[in-house]
Amino acid sequence: MRQASMAGAPILQRLGTRQRVLLLQGPMGPFFEHLAVFLQEHGKQVLKVNFNAGDEWFYRQPNAIAFKGAPSEWTGFFEQLLIQHRIDAVVLFGDCRGYHRSAVVRAKLRGVEVFVFEEGYVRPSYVTFERGGVNAFSAAMHVALDNARPPPAEHKKFSNPFAKMAWFSAQYYLQARLGRKRFELYRHHKPFDLYPEAWYWLRAGLRKQWYRFSESGIGQRLVHEKRKQFFLVPLQVFNDSQVREHSDYRSVRDFIAEVMRSFARSAPADVLLVIKQHPMDRGHKNYRQQIAHLTQALGLGERVLYIHDQYLPSLLKAALGTVVINSTVGLSSLFHGTPVKTMGRAIYALPGLAFEGDLDAFWHQPKAPAKALVQQFRNCLVQRTQVAGSFYSGKRLALHEPASVIPAPPAKVGTPGAAPRSPGPAASQLPGQKPAGPERGVIPEPAHDLEKNEN
Numbered sequence: 001m002r003q004a005s006m007a008g009a010p011i012l013q014r015l016g017t018r019q020r021v022l023l024l025q026g027p028m029g030p031f032f033e034h035l036a037v038f039l040q041e042h043g044k045q046v047l048k049v050n051f052n053a054g055d056e057w058f059y060r061q062p063n064a065i066a067f068k069g070a071p072s073e074w075t076g077f078f079e080q081l082l083i084q085h086r087i088d089a090v091v092l093f094g095d096c097r098g099y100h101r102s103a104v105v106r107a108k109l110r111g112v113e114v115f116v117f118e119e120g121y122v123r124p125s126y127v128t129f130e131r132g133g134v135n136a137f138s139a140a141m142h143v144a145l146d147n148a149r150p151p152p153a154e155h156k157k158f159s160n161p162f163a164k165m166a167w168f169s170a171q172y173y174l175q176a177r178l179g180r181k182r183f184e185l186y187r188h189h190k191p192f193d194l195y196p197e198a199w200y201w202l203r204a205g206l207r208k209q210w211y212r213f214s215e216s217g218i219g220q221r222l223v224h225e226k227r228k229q230f231f232l233v234p235l236q237v238f239n240d241s242q243v244r245e246h247s248d249y250r251s252v253r254d255f256i257a258e259v260m261r262s263f264a265r266s267a268p269a270d271v272l273l274v275i276k277q278h279p280m281d282r283g284h285k286n287y288r289q290q291i292a293h294l295t296q297a298l299g300l301g302e303r304v305l306y307i308h309d310q311y312l313p314s315l316l317k318a319a320l321g322t323v324v325i326n327s328t329v330g331l332s333s334l335f336h337g338t339p340v341k342t343m344g345r346a347i348y349a350l351p352g353l354a355f356e357g358d359l360d361a362f363w364h365q366p367k368a369p370a371k372a373l374v375q376q377f378r379n380c381l382v383q384r385t386q387v388a389g390s391f392y393s394g395k396r397l398a399l400h401e402p403a404s405v406i407p408a409p410p411a412k413v414g415t416p417g418a419a420p421r422s423p424g425p426a427a428s429q430l431p432g433q434k435p436a437g438p439e440r441g442v443i444p445e446p447a448h449d450l451e452k453n454e455n
Helices: 010-015 031-041 053-058 071-084 098-109 162-178 194-214 218-225 241-245 252-266 288-297 312-318 329-335 371-385
Strands: 004-007 020-023 045-050 064-066 089-093 113-119 126-131 230-234 272-276 304-307 321-324 340-342 386-388 403-406
Touching: 010 113, 010 126, 010 371, 020 031, 031 045, 045 071, 053 162, 071 098, 089 098, 098 113, 126 371, 162 194, 218 304, 218 312, 230 252, 230 312, 252 272, 252 288, 272 312, 288 304, 312 329, 321 329, 329 340, 329 371, 371 386
Parallel strands: 020 045, 020 089, 045 064, 089 113, 230 272, 230 321, 272 304, 321 340
Antiparallel strands: 004 403, 113 126, 126 386
């Protein structure tokens, strides 16, 4: 039997055993189109659902179908896709989006495996790719660490270039706005209007320049003069789904308030509280007034600093401890040997890693985790959840693990033993769709001769 090779991370090997793959929304950019070509070249049949014109802009393969129905119609539409095309794997980016959450539930009920991409737990050079769910939905939260082996050597370093990510984002929002009449019932998981977003990005750039001037010297002061004399509180973006779905906070503001009240009540009088803005939130939110008000009301005087564009790794190394909701900055803190207190549900909130007591106690007895345990956990994450690559490199496919053998693809359509094309209605005629050509939505045969664009 002919053998095919596919990227060799364990999770990719698992996906390699599936034959009919349905792609939902991916990260902004061409990553999912590259992934589709990659899968087709390894004998897989691929179908993609586009939810808005931004999705269409970055996915121009013929094996795509547009869902234009109301959110209430999505579940029925999705289930018919699973049945009609005999889907045995669903791949998506982010499992907390509204369309994706219902899809994950329905797919699991039908015994269809779900594979979820997310930004890397271990950054840079990795993206997260898990079976079933990510973050607090991850199976890695419940695994034993004593069987973890050193991960394979990294063959190439990857970065997430901010300029390219911003360019992809600008294109996505522009195209989504230009094509909004064709997807007028679509509901995005975040604010989805081009003009406000453009203003926020412009304001972020202006604020960055201002903070470079106004915060000059603060980072050096904290790292050298105040080393091990402050606790660091890195904020998450205001609309982070991890805050909404995997914590009990309604907003980042609620988190700030609880942390500051606890600090005022219980922290030693000779330590500082340093609250750091998320860089991607620079143009959207500013918590200066809230922090100033609480500082005064709680009698904290000069003990609270609100900072923005300071070098995070240096701050993590210099801090007494780090307080987060469930940000991956908590992981970085552990990797730097700095104690972490999580206030939400996080993949690394495990005994021996994150602080297990309450926040009031953390201010007095932050205990660094054992280096060996942290290394075991990192190895476990890389082995089970990480794939070397980048969503935003712009390459044809940024997944480069050593090759490994997977089962050969099934026989082509029309040969003995192959499943026939569905004689039923085209997928484009499912709920929320306008009639299209008879082949619209039909999964094509594996395409091995697609142009290999290296842009």
